[in-house]
Amino acid sequence: MIRVYLKERLSWILFYLFIHLLFLFISFIDNAVPFKSVLYIVFLSLLSFLVFLAVRYQKETAFFKALQEREKNLDVTSIPAPGSPFEELVEETLVDHTGLLKKDAQRHYISLQQGKDDLLSWIHEVKTPLTAMHLMIERMEDGQTKTNLTYEWLRIHLLLDQQLHQKRIPFIENDLYIEMTELEDVLFSELKTLQAWCIQKGIGFDIELKQREVLTDAKWFAFILRQILTNAVKYSEASDIEIRSYLEHGNTKLKIRDFGRGIEARDLPRIFDKGFTSTANHQDQAATGMGLYLAKKAAAPLLIEIQAASVPGQETVFTLSFPKKNDFAAVMSM
Structure with a gap:
């Protein structure tokens, strides 16, 4: 701050020094002005000036x-009291600008909330004709047409579901209900939804559940599982997907292994990034880059760790590690 202050007052300091050097110069060339007296006066003046x-x-x-050390927020009450007219001008400007920023932020927040509510309302409205469409498809007799329409219906259903949960994730803490959940119930429910798609692609499931219960929120765990299974089915052809649950170091783990195209080593660290699809298959228009990102985001408050490993062209393995009961003490108390 000293350096900044001296830099701010540099022109005044230089002008002061110039005036005193001028006095000394005049007394030096003018014999009528005693040089030693002027030098003594300049010395005293400099001391006074320094003080x-x-x-x-x-x-x-x-x-x-105080302004520099205050917290970086829009709380104008933390602005220090001014001690000069210029400082009052700074304070007044800060208060005015902060007020405008707060109004803009409030307006944008209301707009975003309205947009979110409208989108959620629209998704719920769309689900009604989508359910009716599914019932109509189920009554169709043409097997190939029925299979194709079921697949397209499922794509729409999954995209709508993804959008719905994306809007709810910021408020996931308000929607959690942690309990011992039957792994088989959640898993088979998700597999039933994907059944038509799996039949179309010739995909089966090899399931072995040594651990049958996990401590989690059933609804959000189902969403996480849905994203991983959807990816596994999407990138697999005519092969089984292995699903295993087991206990390791006191934690229940769920391993999902598919034998599809795999993930390149350079892509693996980025698969949970928002919007990331692939560098090896960048032309893939079916990928949105949101499924795994949302799964990871939803897993965080559930204390579920998701790890991925892959051998390109051979297999991809996702491992979900569930928390121990003690780990959830803070979450369950909410």
């Missing part, structure tokens, strides 16, 4: 020091 500068530094920088 004055030190006092003014403390007074003039107090406001700006």
